[in-house]
Amino acid sequence: MRPHPREIPLDENVTSSILNFLRSLKHEVLTLKELQKRGVLNSQVAKLAIENEAIIVTFDEDYLELKRDIQQEFRVIYIYMHKINPLLARTLLQKHLDYCLERLQLPGKVIITENACDFKEPLEK
Numbered sequence: 001m002r003p004h005p006r007e008i009p010l011d012e013n014v015t016s017s018i019l020n021f022l023r024s025l026k027h028e029v030l031t032l033k034e035l036q037k038r039g040v041l042n043s044q045v046a047k048l049a050i051e052n053e054a055i056i057v058t059f060d061e062d063y064l065e066l067k068r069d070i071q072q073e074f075r076v077i078y079i080y081m082h083k084i085n086p087l088l089a090r091t092l093l094q095k096h097l098d099y100c101l102e103r104l105q106l107p108g109k110v111i112i113t114e115n116a117c118d119f120k121e122p123l124e125k
Helices: 016-024 042-051 061-065 086-103
Strands: 007-010 028-031 055-058 075-079 108-112 117-120
Touching: 007 016, 007 042, 016 028, 016 086, 042 055, 042 061, 042 075, 055 086, 061 075, 061 108, 075 086, 086 108, 086 117
Parallel strands: 007 028, 007 055, 055 075, 075 108
Antiparallel strands: 108 117
């Protein structure tokens, strides 16, 4: 059973194929451009997501290194790719989305690679 649709802000580096895929599943997906937040700091995007209990989708590893107080509260799906391949990224997210949404009902991060999908709890304060 698919968890209910979520609000999902997409980082600036996320491709339109992922945007379209998530919208096809009726998730409320917003780009930083649509939110008029292009160029803002990752910590500000994370705080926006926290305020809205939203899940960030990104290819930017920097989201995994935010300050502990932010990590305690935010939810992120990080898709690791050495070189971004939009079709593969969409396929990986499609394969692991239910797991991601289930695990990210609480704060934490899900890291998707070609070979794995792992949940990491927030760092201790």
